[in-house]
Amino acid sequence: MTTTHPTPFDAEIKARHRKLWASGDYPAVADLIAPLGRRLVDALHITAGDKILDVAAGAGNVAVPAAEAGGHVVASDLTPELLSVGEARHRDLPITWRTADAEDLPFDDDDFDVATSCVGVMFAPNHQRCADELVRVVRPGGRIGLINWTPTGFIGELFAVMKPYAPPPPPGAQPGPLWGDADHVRSLFGTGVTDHEFVTETVEISEFDDGAAFRDFFKAHYGPTIMAYRNVGDDPARVDELDAAIAAHADRHLTDGRMEWEYLRAVLTVG
Template sequence: MTTVDSAQTPEMQALKVRLKATWESGDYGVFARYLESGALEFLQRLHLEPGERMLDVACGAGQLVIPALRAGNDATGVDIAANLIEQARKRARTDGLPAHFDEGDAEDLPYPDASFDVVSSLVGMMFAPRPERVVAEALRVCRPGGRLMIGSWTPTSFIGGMFKVIGRHVPPSPLMPSPMLWGDEAVLQERFGSGVTALSFERMAYPLAYPFGPAEVVEFFRTYYGPTNRAFAALPEELQATLRHELEAYWTEHNRATDGTTRLASELLILSAVRV
């Protein structure tokens, strides 16, 4: 088991408190409903075998774990946001599924060494502030010969561009490397290094589809997606209007739908590897 990081600086401790509050704001359970088709495609790429024990890191409200449980797999989810873990447990109870969800930090996972056959994360662990600790923990809880599969937005993806728009108004913390580095193959090769073998990458066009127009999509993100919710809250009213205008223009520019809805894709880099 890992121990609490007593050497963590006060600045890092404060950042982690803010990040937890960010993901507990809005309502990711509602937000993720329109991401479900892409999540199911990602889950299919995992090719879970009967009897394999899966851990989904930064699981949200169970977007991967719940369908994995429905398919009869042994799946566990862990997330830093207590309210999302409670949502996931409630969903599992409603479906009569075993509720394997724990509140926990991707940098300090609450599991013994080699607890899982498969460790996954879909646009989740990329938002933890210390990637070297996230990688070490993912490798620690995965058994030797077990598999890892991690999906992350690329720097040039649509979502990567959206974060750039937000970052012009609300600069990210200098204590945290850009989450979009998880979408860079060379960076991931360096981070995982000799800890894995059979390292490979593929790219997926992750579908983003909403039954309303770009202006409503921006409001949907502001209401339900923690990072966007907190970014707007950090700005005075007049700058909120500017950010809203820029985000609406960005979504409108990339929208492929012509029927009043919003439809586009954001590039996802998927890392697959085997734990040595």
């Protein structure tokens, strides 16, 4: 594993990411996919006494069911505004909420029994750094559990729809939905893990009657969508194009008021 050190350029990128995810109301978006946290906890067979790190935890979609299962949980995220929402909502649970960068985790080697991330770590720009850090902080024989949107599923395709309108990514940043490709995940973790279990599943979303309703919700609440609109905000024709493109994308996936959002669930055993 190669040790890397943050640079001023890295700090600028992190500031942009914090701003992106603090915009809008990501916890409201995460509430749509709340069942994913329980699914990941169940897949990892988390039990009382497990020491767990939830990386890019947001407001706690995984951290909360992990704590309810008896785990000793640290919920970490680059964006303190999201952690504040989780802490305010779940003061009754023994969760430590800590600001931390997924590419440079402030924890000791072999410190946790389990590390998790649910559609979180996938959005950090340097995938290899994140994978190396996850392996480093989990003890040998421990588990890493990930849920990530697939490139060909609804959210992965949404990013493709928004890409022509969004600000350019920082140099060297890798597309987040690559984490939803099993071959990419295998290549990231390499010999750092001894076993892989991959399952492709969907989560049903039934909150939107039509594509316009979905678009308006994401336009108001989801950081990457908000930033895409801000990027073209001075061009009304481009805004109209983006409005139509997102609504059409959602309409293509809606059947009787329901959508299926595809994700890859990965459970890895650390070597």
